[in-house]
Structure formats: C-alpha cells, structure tokens
Amino acid sequence: xxxxxxxxxxxxxxxxGGLLVAMIESADAQDKKAMGRGETVRINTFPGSIxxxxxxxxxxxxxxxxxxxxxxxxxxxxxxLALQALVGGSLDLNFSATDVALQSVSRGNKIKxxxxxxxxxxxxxxxxxxxxxxxxxxxxxxVMQDLKGKRIGVTARGAATEIMTxxxxxxxxxxxxxxxxxxxxxxxxxxxxxxAKQLDAAMMFEPFATLCRTQKSxxxxxxxxxxxxxxxxxxxxxxxxxxxxxxxxIAANPHxxxxxxxxxxxxxxxxxxxxxFAKVLKxxxxxxxxxxxxxxxxxxxELVKAEIPTLGVRVDRKSVAAYSDLLLKYKVTDKPVxxxxxxxxxxx
Numbered sequence: 441x442x443x444x445x446x447x448x449x450x451x452x453x454x455x456x457g458g459l460l461v462a463m464i465e466s467a468d469a470q471d472k473k474a475m476g477r478g479e480t481v482r483i484n485t486f487p488g489s490i491x492x493x494x495x496x497x498x499x500x501x502x503x504x505x506x507x508x509x510x511x512x513x514x515x516x517x518x519x520x521l522a523l524q525a526l527v528g529g530s531l532d533l534n535f536s537a538t539d540v541a542l543q544s545v546s547r548g549n550k551i552k553x554x555x556x557x558x559x560x561x562x563x564x565x566x567x568x569x570x571x572x573x574x575x576x577x578x579x580x581x582x583v584m585q586d587l588k589g590k591r592i593g594v595t596a597r598g599a600a601t602e603i604m605t606x607x608x609x610x611x612x613x614x615x616x617x618x619x620x621x622x623x624x625x626x627x628x629x630x631x632x633x634x635x636a637k638q639l640d641a642a643m644m645f646e647p648f649a650t651l652c653r654t655q656k657s658x659x660x661x662x663x664x665x666x667x668x669x670x671x672x673x674x675x676x677x678x679x680x681x682x683x684x685x686x687x688x689x690i691a692a693n694p695h696x697x698x699x700x701x702x703x704x705x706x707x708x709x710x711x712x713x714x715x716x717f718a719k720v721l722k723x724x725x726x727x728x729x730x731x732x733x734x735x736x737x738x739x740x741x742e743l744v745k746a747e748i749p750t751l752g753v754r755v756d757r758k759s760v761a762a763y764s765d766l767l768l769k770y771k772v773t774d775k776p777v778x779x780x781x782x783x784x785x786x787x788x
Contacts (some may be wrong), residue, residue: 462653474698476509480620481700483533484522485517488628491681492644493724494557494751495535497708506706507699517625518596526551526684529554532693533700537600538676538763539772541684543622545731545782550687552784555701555753555759558681561664561673562750563604564649565592567641567666568634568658576661580668585659588614593624593633593642604673606770608662616770622764627651642658644693647730647743654739665750672766678756692783700714701753701788708751754788 481504485492495513498504504511516522519536526534527549535557544551567573571590575582587609594601606616622639624630627630627648633639635657642648649665652658668679683701690697711720724744732738757779767773 441450450781451768453500464644469698472700474507474695476507476696476699476783478508478510479693480512480518481512481533482512482514482531482697483695484516484525484531484535485513486627486645487624488647488730490724490726490747491562492727493720493744493747494704494711495710496723498704500726501707501710502705503718504700504705507703509696509703511675511700513649515525517629518599518601518623520596523551523684524672526686527575532685532689532696534608535681536684538679538682538760539600539603540598541682542767542782543598543761543773543778545777546767546775551684551782552680552687552690553679553755553782554685554690554784554787555704556742556755556788557627557683557753558750559679559752559754559756559759560667560677560750561604561642562645563601563664563678564645564660565605565608565641565643565662565664566652566658567661568637568639568650569656570637571640573659573661576659580662582614582728584609584614587641587661588618590640591622591638593622593630593639593644595624595625595630595644597621601654602756603767603770603772604664604669605643607766608669630716633728646747647739650739650743651733651748654735654742655733672762672769675762675767676759678759678768682755682758683753685693685784694738694786696786698786705788708753711751712748717744717748720748757783 460670484497499511519540523536523544525531525538532556539542573586574677602621609616624633627644630642630644631648631651636640649660686757758780764777
C-alpha cells in the first residue's frame with residue numbers, strides 16, 4: 441500500500457511540476473511578446489482594394505491595441521507614391537511591391553523589408569470585352585501578341601504593375617514599348633475606365649479580376665496570381681508584397697517594428713481560422729463598398745474568401761534576389777541590390 445501511495449504521489453508531483461513549467465513558459469512567452477509604448481504607426485492602404493484586409497483586421501480586431509500601438513492607415517493610390525511618403529517621413533511603415541522598393545534602394549534610399557502581407561504575385565492582366573483576343577485560349581505567351589498597340593492601365597508609371605506588364609511582353613518576345621501605358625491609380629478608378637473603354641486592358645489586383653468575371657465586363661488574359669508568365673516572373677513568388685520601413689525608423693523604433701510585424705502575424709493567423717470568417721467579412725464590409733454592382737454581398741464574400749489564403753508575413757530571400765535580377769535584366773535598375781542591403785536582419 442505504501443509503495444502504491446508513493447507512486448501515486450510521485451506521478452502527481454510530476455504532473456504538477458509539468459504544469460508549473462508550462463505556466464512559467466507561457467508567462468515567459470507573454471513577457472517576451474514585442475510591445476509598443478503607445479506609438480502611432482502611420483501606414484498606407486490602397487483605395488478600394490481587398491489587399492488591405494490584414495491592415496483592417498489588425499486595427500479593427502484589436503491586434504494593434506494588444507501590442508500597445510495605435511495604427512493609423514491612410515489611403516494612397518499607388519506603390520510609388522506610398523514609398524515617397526515613407527521616405528519623406530509621412531508614413532512610418534509602408535506595404536508596397538518589392539521591385540519598387542529595390543528601385544528606391546538602388547537610387548540610394550535607405551529602406552528595408554521588415555515583413556510581408558502577401559508573399560505571392562497578386563497581379564492579373566485584364567482585357568476589355570471589345571478587344572479581339574484570338575490567342576486567349578492559347579494563353580501566355582501567345583495572348584500578348586493580341587495586345588500590341590493597346591492602351592494598358594497601370595497604377596502609376598514605373599510602378600510594379602508596369603514592370604510586370606513589360607516583363608510579360610518581353611518574355612513573350614513582344615516589344616514592351618509597343619503599347620501605351622496609362623497611369624490610372626487603383627482598381628477603384630481603373631475598372632470604370634476599362635468599362636468605359638478609356639482603356640483596352642489593365643494590369644491590376646483584386647477586386648479587378650473578380651469584377652471582370654462576375655460582371656462579364658472583361659476577361660483575365662494573364663494571371664500572375666495563378667502562376668502564368670515567364671520563369672523570371674514566377675521566381676518572384678515568395679516576396680511580392682512586403683512591409684517596408686526606413687533604416688532610420690528601424691534604428692529609432694526596433695520595438696515598434698517587431699511589435700507591428702508580430703501583431704500582423706497574429707492578425708493573419710486569426711483571419712485564416714475558418715471560425716472567424718463571419719467577423720472577417722464584417723470587417724471587410726465596413727471598409728469596402730462595391731457600389732451599385734449586382735449582388736455586392738456575394739461578390740465581396742467571394743473576394744474575401746479568395747484573399748485570405750494569400751496572406752503571410754514571411755519573406756523569401758531567394759525571391760528578393762530574383763527581383764533584383766529581373767530589374768537588372770529589363771534595365772529598370774543599373775546595379776544589383778543585395779538581399780542584405782534591403783531585407784532587415786530580423787524580418788521573418
């Protein structure tokens with residue numbers, strides 16, 4: 441009997457000891473949680489686009505507050521303008537495109553990738569219904585022949601949307617300058633222009649492709665989001681939509697950068713749990729209107745469902761190097777930018 445009691449006591453002791461260790465480890469993890477000190481973090485969003493979803497969730501669901509940060513999003517219509525605001529000090533953090541960031545660094549600006557929002561390519565080349573596309577079924581690269589001489593909308597001249605379009609033409613053996621590039625801002629402004637036939641095509645991001653499909657107003661000729669395009673464009677997946685900060689901001693506020701990136705990771709993890717979908721959809725509805733489109737509720741739900749799995753904070757260093765190679769190849773930059781020169785050492 442005494443032996444059995446001793447064994448029971450020993451087992452209970454082990455269980456209690458294990459529980460105490462787990463509690464201590466949990467407390468330590470909580471203590472190590474990166475926290476702000478009440479700072480306001482100014483960050484850009486893109487008007488009328490679902491790609492803002494993690495920023496909306498982070499703010500509205502309290503992930504900024506949990507990290508003792510005050511997140512202050514501001515709509516800016518294109519990545520180059522947002523990057524100008526970052527370098528000029530009007531923003532603290534910026535989510536942009538890696539190629540735009542690389543161009544900035546090659547010109548001497550001191551910025552770093554500190555994380556990501558969406559690792560993979562988000563762009564689609566969408567063409568108005570009135571444009572003949574005899575090579576549409578053949579897909580890329582043949583379909584690029586059908587776009588010679590056309591007016592193609594991009595968010596801004598020199599933006600990632602133009603660079604990707606040029607890469608598609610070059611990869612298909614078509615002169616990238618055989619078309620006219622038109623700066624049209626975000627999908628909110630470019631989609632109506634395509635419908636009004638002020639554009640023949642547009643290289644854009646969601647909700648553009650979904651609008652084309654559901655409204656039957658245009659077709660997606662090339663989907664970089666689905667893996668279309670030449671090998672040098674496919675190699676970019678893994679570091680497409682990064683989170684940026686200036687070197688000076690990182691040096692002065694490393695705790696803010698860490699807290700924000702960790703908070704973003706928490707927000708994305710929460711967003712991707714199926715049981716939270718109704719709340720995520722409600723947040724999206726509070727920020728995004730699809731105007732007078734037929735069945736806007738169903739359309740928005742489709743957009744949110746498509747966006748959720750694309751989110752992530754990790755940065756693939758090989759993809760960053762592939763970006764630098766692409767920009768050199770198409771003479772967008774005249775010198776390589778090393779991974780160490782643009783990726784923050786503590787980036788996930």
